[in-house]
Amino acid sequence: MTLLTVDNLHTRFETNDGVVRAVDGASLTIDRGEIVGLVGESGSGKSVLARSIVGLHSPGRIVEGAIDFDGVDLTDVSASTRERYRGTDIAMVFQDPTATLNPVFDVGEQIAESLRVHDDSSGQSLLDFCHVPLVSDRSRWRRHRERAIELMDQVGIADPEDRVDAYPHELSGGMCQRAMLAIALAGDPDLLIADEPTTALDTTTQARILDQLRELAAETDTAVLVISHDFGVVADCCDRVAVMYGGEIVERGPTDRLLESPEHPYTRGLLSCLLRADDGRDRLPTIDGTVPERFDGGPGCPFASRCSYGTDDCERRDPAVRTVGPDHEVACHELEAVRADDSPAAAGSPSESTPPGRPRADPSESVTRDRARADGSRTIDARGRSGSAGGSADRGDPILEARGVTRTYDLADSAIQRAFGDSRTLRAVDGVNLAVYPGETVGLVGESASGKSTLAKLLTGLEAPSTGEVRFDGEPVGTVADRTADQLADVGVVFQNPQGSINPRQRVRETIAEPLLERGWDSECRRERVRELLDLVGLAERYGSRRPHQLSGGQLQRVAIARAIALEPRVVVFDEPVSALDVSVRAQLLNLLADLQRRLGLTYLVISHDLDVVRHVADRVAVMYLGEIVERGPAERVFDRPSHPYTAALLEAVPRIDDGTDATRLEGPIPSGVDVPSGCRFHPRCPIAEPVCETDEPDSVAVGGVDSHCHFAQQVASRGVTEDSESPRDQSPDPPDTTTR
Amino acid sequence: MYLLYRSLTATVVLLGASVLTFGLVYLTPGDSAETILIQQTGHQPSQEAVESFREEEGLNEPIPVQFVDWLGSALQGDLGQSYYSNRAVTELLVQHLPATIELAVASMAVALLVAIPTGVASAVHHGSSIDAGSQLVALVGVSMPNFWLGYLLIIVFALTLDLFPVAGTGGLSHLVLPAIALGTGMAAIVMRLVRTSMLEVIDREYVDGARAKGLRGRIVVYKHALRNALIPVVTVIGLQFAFVLNGAVVIEVVFQRPGLGTLLVDAIFARDYPVVQGVVLVIAVLFVVTNFLVDLTYHYLDPRISLGGGTR
Numbered sequence A: 001m002t003l004l005t006v007d008n009l010h011t012r013f014e015t016n017d018g019v020v021r022a023v024d025g026a027s028l029t030i031d032r033g034e035i036v037g038l039v040g041e042s043g044s045g046k047s048v049l050a051r052s053i054v055g056l057h058s059p060g061r062i063v064e065g066a067i068d069f070d071g072v073d074l075t076d077v078s079a080s081t082r083e084r085y086r087g088t089d090i091a092m093v094f095q096d097p098t099a100t101l102n103p104v105f106d107v108g109e110q111i112a113e114s115l116r117v118h119d120d121s122s123g124q125s126l127l128d129f130c131h132v133p134l135v136s137d138r139s140r141w142r143r144h145r146e147r148a149i150e151l152m153d154q155v156g157i158a159d160p161e162d163r164v165d166a167y168p169h170e171l172s173g174g175m176c177q178r179a180m181l182a183i184a185l186a187g188d189p190d191l192l193i194a195d196e197p198t199t200a201l202d203t204t205t206q207a208r209i210l211d212q213l214r215e216l217a218a219e220t221d222t223a224v225l226v227i228s229h230d231f232g233v234v235a236d237c238c239d240r241v242a243v244m245y246g247g248e249i250v251e252r253g254p255t256d257r258l259l260e261s262p263e264h265p266y267t268r269g270l271l272s273c274l275l276r277a278d279d280g281r282d283r284l285p286t287i288d289g290t291v292p293e294r295f296d297g298g299p300g301c302p303f304a305s306r307c308s309y310g311t312d313d314c315e316r317r318d319p320a321v322r323t324v325g326p327d328h329e330v331a332c333h334e335l336e337a338v339r340a341d342d343s344p345a346a347a348g349s350p351s352e353s354t355p356p357g358r359p360r361a362d363p364s365e366s367v368t369r370d371r372a373r374a375d376g377s378r379t380i381d382a383r384g385r386s387g388s389a390g391g392s393a394d395r396g397d398p399i400l401e402a403r404g405v406t407r408t409y410d411l412a413d414s415a416i417q418r419a420f421g422d423s424r425t426l427r428a429v430d431g432v433n434l435a436v437y438p439g440e441t442v443g444l445v446g447e448s449a450s451g452k453s454t455l456a457k458l459l460t461g462l463e464a465p466s467t468g469e470v471r472f473d474g475e476p477v478g479t480v481a482d483r484t485a486d487q488l489a490d491v492g493v494v495f496q497n498p499q500g501s502i503n504p505r506q507r508v509r510e511t512i513a514e515p516l517l518e519r520g521w522d523s524e525c526r527r528e529r530v531r532e533l534l535d536l537v538g539l540a541e542r543y544g545s546r547r548p549h550q551l552s553g554g555q556l557q558r559v560a561i562a563r564a565i566a567l568e569p570r571v572v573v574f575d576e577p578v579s580a581l582d583v584s585v586r587a588q589l590l591n592l593l594a595d596l597q598r599r600l601g602l603t604y605l606v607i608s609h610d611l612d613v614v615r616h617v618a619d620r621v622a623v624m625y626l627g628e629i630v631e632r633g634p635a636e637r638v639f640d641r642p643s644h645p646y647t648a649a650l651l652e653a654v655p656r657i658d659d660g661t662d663a664t665r666l667e668g669p670i671p672s673g674v675d676v677p678s679g680c681r682f683h684p685r686c687p688i689a690e691p692v693c694e695t696d697e698p699d700s701v702a703v704g705g706v707d708s709h710c711h712f713a714q715q716v717a718s719r720g721v722t723e724d725s726e727s728p729r730d731q732s733p734d735p736p737d738t739t740t741r
Numbered sequence B: 001m002y003l004l005y006r007s008l009t010a011t012v013v014l015l016g017a018s019v020l021t022f023g024l025v026y027l028t029p030g031d032s033a034e035t036i037l038i039q040q041t042g043h044q045p046s047q048e049a050v051e052s053f054r055e056e057e058g059l060n061e062p063i064p065v066q067f068v069d070w071l072g073s074a075l076q077g078d079l080g081q082s083y084y085s086n087r088a089v090t091e092l093l094v095q096h097l098p099a100t101i102e103l104a105v106a107s108m109a110v111a112l113l114v115a116i117p118t119g120v121a122s123a124v125h126h127g128s129s130i131d132a133g134s135q136l137v138a139l140v141g142v143s144m145p146n147f148w149l150g151y152l153l154i155i156v157f158a159l160t161l162d163l164f165p166v167a168g169t170g171g172l173s174h175l176v177l178p179a180i181a182l183g184t185g186m187a188a189i190v191m192r193l194v195r196t197s198m199l200e201v202i203d204r205e206y207v208d209g210a211r212a213k214g215l216r217g218r219i220v221v222y223k224h225a226l227r228n229a230l231i232p233v234v235t236v237i238g239l240q241f242a243f244v245l246n247g248a249v250v251i252e253v254v255f256q257r258p259g260l261g262t263l264l265v266d267a268i269f270a271r272d273y274p275v276v277q278g279v280v281l282v283i284a285v286l287f288v289v290t291n292f293l294v295d296l297t298y299h300y301l302d303p304r305i306s307l308g309g310g311t312r
Helices: A046-054 A079-085 A109-117 A138-154 A174-185 A203-220 A231-237 A253-260 A265-273 A312-318 A335-340 A377-382 A415-419 A454-458 A485-490 A507-516 A523-536 A541-545 A553-564 A583-600 A611-617 A635-640 A645-653 A691-695 A713-725 B001-027 B032-041 B047-057 B063-075 B089-124 B129-143 B148-161 B173-204 B205-213 B217-254 B258-271 B273-299
Strands: A002-015 A019-031 A037-040 A061-069 A090-093 A190-193 A223-228 A241-245 A248-255 A319-324 A328-331 A399-411 A425-436 A443-444 A466-474 A476-477 A489-493 A570-575 A604-608 A620-625 A628-634 A700-704 A706-708
Touching: A002 A046, A002 A223, A019 A037, A019 A046, A019 A061, A019 A223, A037 A203, A037 A231, A046 A061, A046 A090, A046 A190, A046 A223, A090 A174, A109 A138, A109 A174, A138 A174, A174 A203, A174 B205, A190 A203, A190 A611, A203 A223, A203 A231, A203 A312, A203 A645, A223 A231, A241 A265, A248 A253, A248 A265, A265 A583, A328 A415, A328 A476, A328 B205, A377 B001, A425 A443, A425 A454, A443 A611, A454 A489, A454 A570, A454 A604, A476 B089, A485 A489, A489 A553, A489 A713, A507 A523, A507 A541, A507 A553, A523 A541, A523 A553, A553 A583, A553 A700, A583 A604, A583 A611, A604 A611, A611 A635, A620 A635, A620 A645, A628 A635, A628 A645, A635 A645, A700 A713, A706 A713, A713 B148, B001 B063, B001 B273, B032 B047, B089 B173, B089 B258, B089 B273, B129 B173, B148 B217, B173 B217, B205 B217, B217 B258, B217 B273
Parallel strands: A019 A248, A037 A223, A037 A241, A090 A190, A190 A223, A443 A604, A443 A620, A489 A570, A570 A604
Antiparallel strands: A002 A019, A002 A061, A241 A248, A248 A328, A319 A328, A399 A425, A399 A466, A466 A476, A620 A628, A628 A706, A700 A706
């Protein structure tokens, strides 16, 4: 039974530069109890469509079309009626839970509010909601708070009685998103809209939240609209998918059909941008160009300008919506041409840069797939040498090395507190050895709070280790304050969020030239070098005079990369370089990183919580948990046959468009570095933990070229091998359970 | 734990303030013993008189010893005698303090009652005529010297319309005009701050989140947005308290209210150092106490600001 029908909706924003047609004729239906995905790049109009449905599209205006919700056209009712639908009938969950929860109220209060609204949506009194004594109905609030605890339990928040009084900053991101879910569920809505519900979360947390959404739809018959730029996320939980571009739905259909036989060139492009386990180190297919800042709104297909099948007809005439299969519709003029391009080998990317025939996984190809490398050391690496510190002859000496590095933070922030005996410390990085050899790419993976970024800061000298030392080229180096100009120039850094790491007031040219200026280059040389760098990172010269707010996220990250390589460093450290970006942009940037490494002979350290990214770029990986490296070794080996249960669990959590199996999930959040668990740090969350894990800290065990800190490394790895041999494409073996050990 | 920590820091601040206050006498030109005797007797004292006075008052002791003596008696509530009226300084302070506190509280109340709703309305109707109007009024309020506003108010509301008494103390009616005169400048500053702060907060995701729950606009604005917007405002209100005390000195003279301001001005003109010391010390204490309260309010408004303990 259809619950929501969006018909030919147009939402526009009046800006100083003219009208922005954010949603431009989108149509969509959702049935009760169904999960529908809405996919598209940033700027394609997904969020505005969602906000139009909830009625939060202000300052935009709905100028045309209808939103039929359970028989009522929401575009045709008064603002106060619209308000009554919000929360009670249609609820929404937003992208960043830590930003959507009000930081100054505890979660119990925020859930109780939602319950109160649902109870009595017309009689909201400000004094009552502000808990003014005597005016406020205390007993009712108390009842709602008790209900809130039940709801928290329902969405999977452990110890809800304790957590009900917690403030958002005291909870992890995943916990906050669950609280948001509880708020949304409090109103017992018929439709739940989740706008990028997991984009701000760890892979492990993402998997659990998506499970929750699925259960919810199944149990309560709630319809769910999941919005994401990531096809993997949507594929993981949706019955049907709609693909949006330029404010229009260009293709929609059942998830399976869309994944198996995508028709629209845009859908194909998005799918091909996804990183796959079997990608090896190939250049990734990309979608040419970027989403334009505004669409002209004239006739024609919005994708025509980026589409390799585009004809004059596409520019001139709106494509008709064609039904191409059961419940599968697509709006494209050139379907025949697109299909003609199909061959069993070519997955059909519209991009010119796609190599024909994306290779399927084939272990024998693993070496040939590797990029040609000047020193040829990679082949040796891949042949399964352990990555422990103190490298040997065939690899030369490490260029960047951490030796027994520990970084602790005092939690007491004043002398008086310390005087009163507050001596709690947080161990962010705990006795880590890590060596990076010239020309290779080392990947560092782990959940948030595992200490990855702190380790990067120690290696780059942005922080000083509490104990241990960092060596560059065999020489101990201090922090940036102590390093020589040459040492500083030799290490470049790129951070996750370019909006935060680039001065918003400087022009791009000035940003890139800053390290040159610091080094004393004269203005002529600087200008020449900036031109060179812009070219290297694939930005046109005119971008030099732009300011950061005029650039997209992907372009800004290119600027950050240009700045990092300005002084021809030998090592570049990337801290989550593509996490904030769309899949299509991510593919472009990963290609850029590979090009730069090849052309400039760079050594990379890439930090990411995204295993697919690390798998794609890294020769060797180190897996970090609670400040320690629990597993390290050649990338293929670690990802194909993990020998630590933590690595296995991380792999398990990655949403896949090609597995429909229910995976085991990592339980609970990462513990705090203040109270580190005894024995093996992972034991409280480990699916195969034994009593010994609680008492003894595991030593390093070498399993087929991989170093693993697990008492049962052999078993974990061999379990992976059997899985792996059965299905070469499936990279994620089930973590062993206790019965089979 | 936190209270203990804060009291310790507050004590350090007060100790610093008392050193400065005590130092006042030594920083003033001339021999203090001589000055005091001239003021008490009205003629040039003999050398012996000065010597014996010094001996008597302990002025020959080393300065640190004198300070400890002074501090010891100050802690017992003895701030010495006024040179002029021969009354205990403490007694004078007790007599004048209530009028000033009354004025300070009333003007703060006037300022906040006007500033917060106007600032909120201004931000919510950003760019409208309400916004433009309140911005203009705020500009005028900030630019107008408070004593001049005080005289204007007296002329219009006391002399012409005869709604309120011209000066002096008494019931609430005596408080209205001085409170407005003193509160206006502060209201203007706070209003602008509330507006800016609200504008920053109103686009935050949690405001959308609150709307998405189905909460009414007023609750979204006054509960969810304002609570966050007030956090930076509270700091300024605390610091503005110094401004209010400064202003009180002038306003009390304008409205002839017998408060600390009047006492201080008179004492300065008369070189009545013990009284000056006492008033300055009381003002310092008031300031430290207010900011202590501000810190507590802070924690109430923003649970992320921890009271002692770790920051995580």
